[in-house]
Amino acid sequence: MERRKVGILGATGMVGQRFIQLLSNHPWFEIAWLAASDRSAGKAYGEACKWKLDTPLPKHIAAMTVQPNVPEGCTGELPKIIFAALDADIARELEPKFAAAGCAVISNSSAFRMAADVPLVVPEVNADHLALINAQSWRKQRGGYIVTNPNCSAIGLVLALKPLEERFGIEGLFVSTMQAVSGAGYPGVPSLDILGNVVPFIKNEEEKMQEEVGKLLGKVDGSSIKMLDAKVSAHCNRVAVEDGHTECVSVKLRKKATREEILAAWREFAPLSGQHLPTAPDQPVEYDDAVDRPQPRLDRMRGRGMTATVGRLRECSLLDWKFVVLSHNTIRGAAGAALLNAEVLARTGQLNKLGVPVNTEAKLQAVMA
């Protein structure tokens, strides 16, 4: 089977590097275009990028020339599938240009996550939200659209919450995070700020977590999303961990649940089973019953970095239950999340009609019928 060509925006950053790592041997997608800011454009990727992953940068990628971060920057044919790893400010300006050019923009940025007609999706949680793309004006014009995945701190959390919401309903929750430095990109967090230290603040992070959880667990209501009616209170902290966000959660359920019912909800949570998506883990949520797990260094790579590990389920004296959830912030929480979104779009045929005005297509179908 021929692999679909994809491009990566912001290819030199930390998330861009993860995209390259995860796409290097992907059975469905092939990296055809690397784009980055003017500082990098024109250089070989191997020179433009300070590769920070512990698997080698593939030689053929290192040799590719980085091109400018705009549709016109592509000297060849613009790939119709664009993975975007841009800062929010840049994304706000550039992603619509690619959507307007007929591309499926699979974005990791926060820029459009809360826009009414942009799906904010974790496939195991709310793949049905992808229907929102049909409300996007770009979609109607040339087939393009924007799909987003949540903030790295929200993904692990909603994976753990979704099975509980389905079976018991969620009324409110606390979450206190201990987040890895890779979440801030490179150079990101200065070592003087984090060695032997905790920084109890990450700009805009608590706000993002709180609102994104509401949208992710919300319901499609026509061409927008009805938010989950639950109070979410987040405390976000940075700790001296390279990769993997650990989160302490206390949750109040609408319907009482026993410990065994909750464990069963997690164990039986398998919404993508049978779809054979290359990036989907065997088990999206895994419960570890050791008293001191999950731990980022030991558990972040479960399911090739795509599994959220939960542990320490116990009663909460204030709400109902408390537990700890961990997920890899640059795989499940960023590049892997976007990739899984793309795989769902591929599986459901939504990568097929790109770059084609929808009207034309309708006519075409009429003619061919």
Add this chain to the structure above:
Amino acid sequence: MERRKVGILGATGMVGQRFIQLLSNHPWFEIAWLAASDRSAGKAYGEACKWKLDTPLPKHIAAMTVQPNVPEGCTGELPKIIFAALDADIARELEPKFAAAGCAVISNSSAFRMAADVPLVVPEVNADHLALINAQSWRKQRGGYIVTNPNCSAIGLVLALKPLEERFGIEGLFVSTMQAVSGAGYPGVPSLDILGNVVPFIKNEEEKMQEEVGKLLGKVDGSSIKMLDAKVSAHCNRVAVEDGHTECVSVKLRKKATREEILAAWREFAPLSGQHLPTAPDQPVEYDDAVDRPQPRLDRMRGRGMTATVGRLRECSLLDWKFVVLSHNTIRGAAGAALLNAEVLARTGQLNKLGVPVNTEAKLQAVMA
């Protein structure tokens, strides 16, 4: 003024070392006796102890011979003031022996904290609980008693909570900790467990925090304490920090309070002012209005390690308010806490009648009257 002679039990451990550091130049107390387990007894302290603090071990202390951890172990006159830095199991066995021998046992152990007639005290919070000592049988016999300070994770928290409880009442709270490795003593946490990692579990810590907060904020009720009627839910985590426990707190108040009222409660909290206790900080609770403080590396040494720093006061979408509190776990949270307890006891005359049967003393007073 002659300094009172004191002894230290468990002198070679991490908290024992802090006792030595803080007592080395103390104006009221003088180290007269160092005791430790059989492994160390008989050796010079400098040899018996692996000194891990960044101030030098005083030479005269290094030269002292460590003696066995029992009253009879003291070859000279047993000091009547005993600072105890023992593990709970050992403390449970040994501390009563010293109290029975007429000593004021100022304990950092958890062994007797929740005993009905043992005061669990942070002087700024509940110095009036010290009255419980009069209910102790040892006190009646030979004047001795046990006084305890809370777990290192509870002290900073109650310092921040007390001003709120006084003015607004506390109905419930959620606290998620990020605790330093020194809290586990030495060798304590293996480096393989904490480098680049978080361990979301500390044995018995959540239980201790939850019950100790209730007693500390409780009220004297005859010869015992009526616990605070509030629900406390704790999540305890170990992080790669040497010293200083950081805690994220959400609190529900009984009476609504504005931001300014809360800040004023902290600012004006000065229950020990005017008492000139050597170890008391100028300000027990300091609010820092930078967006990213408190941080353990930068703030733990405020007030010579005795001030709790609070920051990030903001509204909580689930309860009322949330904030971060930090305190030094082996100074304010252990040795300094015990020392401050001893200073209050000294100031209030309760170190004067030690080793003397109370009856005798009553007779003596009768005779002298």
Add this chain to the structure above:
Amino acid sequence: MERRKVGILGATGMVGQRFIQLLSNHPWFEIAWLAASDRSAGKAYGEACKWKLDTPLPKHIAAMTVQPNVPEGCTGELPKIIFAALDADIARELEPKFAAAGCAVISNSSAFRMAADVPLVVPEVNADHLALINAQSWRKQRGGYIVTNPNCSAIGLVLALKPLEERFGIEGLFVSTMQAVSGAGYPGVPSLDILGNVVPFIKNEEEKMQEEVGKLLGKVDGSSIKMLDAKVSAHCNRVAVEDGHTECVSVKLRKKATREEILAAWREFAPLSGQHLPTAPDQPVEYDDAVDRPQPRLDRMRGRGMTATVGRLRECSLLDWKFVVLSHNTIRGAAGAALLNAEVLARTGQLNKLGVPVNTEAKLQAVMA
């Protein structure tokens, strides 16, 4: 092809865990027996071991019962290939028992490394030293023998030095190490000793490095080894790194060499090529020409943890050349090293005559001839 059954001594420790990880899917060997100290014997491995690796413990291994660390401890047939991950003191007592029982003991311990008739081998460096096993008394009796690999800090170094010794000769060298905490096992280095710190001392490590390099680069001389005639001066340090030993080396050569000649020596170093040993890396020594490499976090997993990465080759103002070498201390420096030794022994037929008295075998051959 049927896989050969192997046993692991000291299976629950850090190196024991690496053996299990590396042997789990090994094409030639199959774990048939797990042995450990009395504390663990009798328990399921999953319970006896605190698994500290970031790949999951295979379920069938977790279910195996740990047996006592002695040949008689094996309830089934004693595997003839024994990987030993024991502390030196224990190894000194136990390894000879297994050799006497006719086993090939592939040891990672220091106990017998410097014994005259025990080969100390890194296959790429001195596979010919394996001939020493024929001088061992156990070999003559029942076919058993002991083969050792060097200390984790010596392996990366000799891999970098061997190509230089071959082409130019080595007269002396200075090496200063920055070693990972996993080298000390678990619990090993206390976190209070290494967070924000360096410990410039590792017990016996400098002595081991110095003498082992001499033997590894020495020559077979009858039934013993003639040491390399070169002065080696080692400084060993522990740093806050989980895995991967980084070493700064200055070397004096017997024959002048240009930069390009040295790079060529490393590049062309491929003594095992064509042997298809499963654990052998494609390239045992890889030179990285970035100015700031090798780095443990980024480079330790090259060649699945079996490649030594060299960088920063530059002239030395005191000796001739200086460079940095890095290797994974628990894979290339321990379990992987032993495994590669076993693979060479398998390839060269030296795992075939185990447990059979040599005389008997000689007779057998005579009969069959």
Add this chain to the structure above:
Amino acid sequence: MERRKVGILGATGMVGQRFIQLLSNHPWFEIAWLAASDRSAGKAYGEACKWKLDTPLPKHIAAMTVQPNVPEGCTGELPKIIFAALDADIARELEPKFAAAGCAVISNSSAFRMAADVPLVVPEVNADHLALINAQSWRKQRGGYIVTNPNCSAIGLVLALKPLEERFGIEGLFVSTMQAVSGAGYPGVPSLDILGNVVPFIKNEEEKMQEEVGKLLGKVDGSSIKMLDAKVSAHCNRVAVEDGHTECVSVKLRKKATREEILAAWREFAPLSGQHLPTAPDQPVEYDDAVDRPQPRLDRMRGRGMTATVGRLRECSLLDWKFVVLSHNTIRGAAGAALLNAEVLARTGQLNKLGVPVNTEAKLQAVMA
């Protein structure tokens, strides 16, 4: 006694902050002027600076307005004593302007360290080099001059070497460093580069160490310095330590020395004794005979951060002796070093004739005589 007014260039950086910390309660000097780059100029210091030290920023300093980094930037009277904590490029341009304006520029920058007529001084090592200032053209014109202290990695080393050079002569040496991140300033080293890692490269650092040691241990020869005739080979590494550079040294002496002679050389090294300089430590070099010291976390604050701690003296199989030396890189290695230079200049009268054309002064003296 009235304190002399001083200014600080580059006041907001890491070394600038240390200057403020060390000068805050200085008995001889008073901070009168804070200058920094245009980005900070015009703001209150408390706002312009991200204070990263663990002692509080004094309130009166926080309130001072930062002014531009040029002599004309000073709105009041320009202080005649200027502590400069500038990057080398900036220093190269700005420091001469202050010297030309008649200031004593006490510089921590590398810009002029190797200039023939600029003294590079550690007072205990080569205070006599200060005579070089008289060869500076600025000195002749208006009394100003530049004095420098060495790189943070060279200071501890030369303190340990000087007593050996004096008594035995030094022929050559190796030094391999493990340097703290604070040496790179703020933001400096990204946390992703150093958590769980070592970076075996610091730009220009090896070159600086090698040449600076030669000048520091050299001899005044007319109006320049005759370098020490010794080969120095440095390997420089960055490790996950906040403060304190640890260095492994092997040294070849010109004259054989016993262990006891070397220890005596260090013990008796007290070139500043009797001068009562406020920043000078009681003992510039302290030997610790524990097997595993010095360590940065435990020993960097000896002598209030001004003592170099030496340990692990043992024979070197390649050269003569080896040992470990540690010093605080931003106190002894930067701000404290400059401050001590200023104190020596004050004590020797060389801060008295500033801003006055030397000819005028000569005439003045003639008149007054």
